[in-house]
Amino acid sequence: MAEYLPAAAWTAREDLAALVAALGDGNARWVGGAVRDTLLGVEVKDVDCATPLPPEEVIRRLKHATITTVPTGIDHGTVTAVLPEGNVEITTLRRDISTDGRRATVEYAEEWHHDADRRDFTINALYADPTTLEISDFHDGLADLVARRVRFIGDAHERIREDHLRILRYFRFQARFGAELDPAAEAACKELAGTLKGLSRERVAMELLNLLALPDPSATVARMRSLGVLPVILPEAGNAQIAVLERLIAAERAANVSPDPLRRLAALLPAAEPVADNVAARLRLSGKQRKRLSCIAERQDADGTDPRALAYREGLECAVDRLLLGGFAITPITHWEIPNFPLKGGDIVARGVKAGPLVARTLRMVEAQWVEEGFPGPERVQELLEALLAQS
Template sequence: MATLTLPETDWRHRPGLDALNRVLGAEDGLSRFVGGAVRDALLGTQVADLDIATSLPPEEVLARLRAAGIRAVPTGIEHGTITAVLESGPVEVTTLRRDVSTDGRHATVAFTDDWREDAARRDFTINALYADPMTGALFDYFGGLQDLEARAVRFIGDPLQRIAEDHLRILRFFRFLARFGDTPDAAGLDACTARARDLMALSRERIRDELLKLLVARDAVGVVALMLARGILAPVVPEITSAEALGRLAAREAELGVAADPIRRLAALLPRDPALGDQIGARLKLSNAQRKRIVLALTDGGTESARALAYRIGREGAEDRLLLAAGDETLLGQGWRQLAGWDIPRLPLSGGALVQRGLAKGPDVARALRAIEEQWIAEAFPDAARVDAIADAVVAQALNASISAKAASPGTGRE
């Protein structure tokens, strides 16, 4: 990168952050910003999470925060992480570490005061950048600034070793490639390909979280296609075999100005089989609401209008169906315009109104109400006056049918 200091950004002036840095000894070089906040500030993108690395032992971090009246939560103190809760939001403070042992899922760490040693245990060069909170001076031990400028996602050290330490780094490689990269690092790509089956050892929650983040990244379509070509997803979601529908969805989102949605994009990758979609959702530990959404998205919606669909399954479900449909783009545009600015109405009629018209309470009312509602939907949600007319006709038909049924019934009197 051309700059050698952290640029001025709003997050550097968050309320309480300067005080936190002083408490953590930043003026004496004991603490630095690290990772995503530094990377994203250099790229000029929004910073989501703020992390501080420090050479102070965790117990001293905890003591300093409490002495300063800053709420401290030992969220991962065994790994050196304490969350400082500021008025402007949480900040994770982690003591410099080195790995003692790893098994691909968990690591045993030892604390250190060596900044380069801490950087060496991180995954990619662009994530191993540090910045002095006071001066903004940057510290780069493994060429992360050059890689950031080149939009290269490169493992620190031997890619195979880094993957052996934490198998999730396979998915992280592709997520960061989709978010920041232009071309994949050849050694990293080959290592991920060779070790793809290691993903099977990970919890489905970790796989889900990385996959959903990847799907909304800048180049999700191209990177998913690359992952499929390299067999990366086959060990964990073998049902995903093509990125074609995802590409079509992404193009429609861009054309309509719709924000990328991870669940909708996941549905685009799955076979058009609601039951199978639900099984995959369960495997990935999606919430019940997310699984239901996938099922609705993969269900054939028939030929109903966009508004009728939105009334039946909700606006989000209707939008998913429209965006994922393989049909005419003109019909998509028409349906999208139908939903724009339209509030889903409620049937302006109650069962009590049908009782007042002469129907007996119970199944007859429920059946009549359903018939009225279906005609109201078919007529594109007319006003209350028209609903009253529909109700009059349906009730009259029901009463006539009841009278006819009684007349046709055999008598019960004595001969």
């Protein structure tokens, strides 16, 4: 009995209809996340299209229909169609010729099932006809979707040997969609965990952060550790750190704060700046990410007594991170704007203090008192300066 994709807002897009018409009858099917997420009732963010047409022909036909294309991955058969309501990646049907665990050599295919055979999980190998919305399911992905089971297509060991990153993708998809564990997938991930060492650090970091961005990945992270996967990519994360992650997620929910993958990564590390710096370098995080991770690591002083002083000193973002990790309330700094210190070095010089180290020291002392008193207005700052100058 045929299965059909439920009608959704994205399936009625006029620009997608124009795209399908440009490619021609039978030359387009929606595939992957858009099909899967629609069946699950999840918001669709990206639409991908598969086609038997070679990329050069895709470009030619879309140009004839005045649809702009970008050859984003043309070496692998992917062209991006620039559309008013959201771009679409169009990929020519492919099958793998050889793989080395990091990249694959592919050739174009003519049959839809050949393209399905090379995908990772059954729930990602669902195709939908754009006109009839009839679903093509070559590997029982629909049944797995109903069971909330993340299952590799074919032999799990073989799929992982083709691309080692699929181990991390498995756990990310399991944390997002899974309910029933697949023993074959779990066993393969455990046995081949060591292959993750051969991946680029950027790819590992991307998958790890994507996993940590999910609503509650703590149980999955704990299982990754028990299966020996987490120690390969993040040996610093022991059982104690996973417990910190669990408490952090509970604190985020209680405070109605959105999940943040970098904050959660910090939870999986000992509270030590050198450790954070080493992990950031190893995962090749951006400079901004490294700086934030280091700031969160120095969280011993987040005792909850003066959140605003902490926010003034370290910035709102880092203060929120430290407070949540420490289990303290963030309400004192919610919607709070960090004030500017209403005193300049020139103000002190104007009072007769010689420019130099004494001015800087006086400025710091007044600022410290200002922070301790809860950031009073300019009049009080002048009183603090007067008192300090009188003592001097």
